[in-house]
Amino acid sequence: MRVKFRKYSWQLAPGHIRDIRQRVFIDEQKVPPELEWDDTDEIADHFLAVLPDNTPVGVARLFSTLGETGHIGRMAILPGFRGRGIGEALLHHLISEAAGNYDELRLSAQEHAIPFYQRSGFHVCSAAYDDAGIPHVDMRCLSPALVASVIEQRTAPMLLGRDAGTWLFSSEHDLVSLMDSVVGQAGQRLWLYDRILDHDLYDRHRLRELISALARRHRLSEIRLLIHDDKPLVKRRHQLVELMRRLPSRIELRLVNDDYPVEDQPFLLADRSGVLYRHDFYTPEGFAKFSDGGRVKLLAESFRRMWDAGRSSLELRELPL
Known part of the structure; x- marks a missing residue:
């Protein structure tokens, strides 16, 4: 499915970004509102995935710590549009955006989503922990620029025991x-x-x-x-x-x-x-x-x-x- 991506600061972000996060994280996954909305929103770049007819279908944010490590978070695709490759396309876009700026990318993944992130070059780097009542693990990509260069051709790039290239x-x-x-x-x-x-x-x-x-x-x-x-x-x-x-x-x-x-x-x-x-x-x-x-x-x-x-x-x- 063809999809486009738009980037915003929090101050200029359209209401669709808040609406999608509200529907997915707060309404669907029961994340407490006080945990969903945090100060990081103010320093992050926010991405909105839209269909060719401008229907908003997904969101994510990207921010950095000390300008060295990029952090991907708050990735969400509306229920009616899942399973169509939109989430993967959004993740690939974020990796490409980060590739020239950071030597490392990190994210906190819900346990069930580990294979999804592994397919795009992330590996688990922590034990499981609870976040808002949902089991999570930390994952990282230590070579975002190299992964971005092959991400459309290889599955699980740089994953130990999986990437035979x-x-x-x-x-x-x-x-x-x-x-x-x-x-x-x-x-x-x-x-x-x-x-x-x-x-x-x-x-x-x-x-x-x-x-x-x-x-x-x-x-x-x-x-x-x-x-x-x-x-x-x-x-x-x-x-x-x-x-x-x-x-x-x-x-x-x-x-x-x-x-x-x-x-x-x-x-x-x-x-x-x-x-x-x-x-x-x-x-x-x-x-x-x-x-x-x-x-x-x-x-x-x-x-x-x-x-x-x-x-x-x-x-x-x-x-x-």
Whole structure:
């Protein structure tokens, strides 16, 4: 079904936006009015979906926190127009709107709507919680610009274990986006092999937070960092090293043993299906795959051999916290 989208500030928004939210959230879903109408409306962009004859059928809002993360919310389609692809078209429009402005998109999804958002590149990033008497989970997309570029061609883009496509990258920005998207979905295992823990790639707040969340989420979390050279880490404080020393039972770093065969290409493995692979140690070129169990198994075997032959870093162990 063809649909158009109009964007408004709250001050200039037509009454249709309030009417649709009233009908869907307050009347249909029994959300208390004091929870539905909040101060965020004043700072958000509001979107109205209309049919070619200008019939209003759906709404959503988009706002940011600190100008870095975009938040999608209050998505609603009128009952008589559901099941026609309008909600998906509205979500795609919001992702495209946000793509050039934010490196991350977040939303709070009702549990029954999780598959709907997964089809458009969002993954669950929290436990279930109650919001206005309705079970919700937090979901995020860590690469909105890349998702927006393929959203009409791929289903469940960047979803670990689901997206079988190949994501090529040739810039550090895309490398970082894909790395975080892989790391952010790891449920238990994260293995990283590189020459050094380059500060531009790995000494970043968002990556630290993603790895910290994985380390604390599961008592059997296994985060292994295997590198050739630890001297840059000794000379300058590194967020991953600090995290590793605070969570020594969950995060471990080893140095490769050069007397044994080692790989010439760096890679990162997430659980049994996600891989990010670079063609060499010095350029941001390679590919990511979110569902490639065969390749992950082969690389895991290579990683395990190098890991078993590796040694711990005495210099890092002696650094003060």
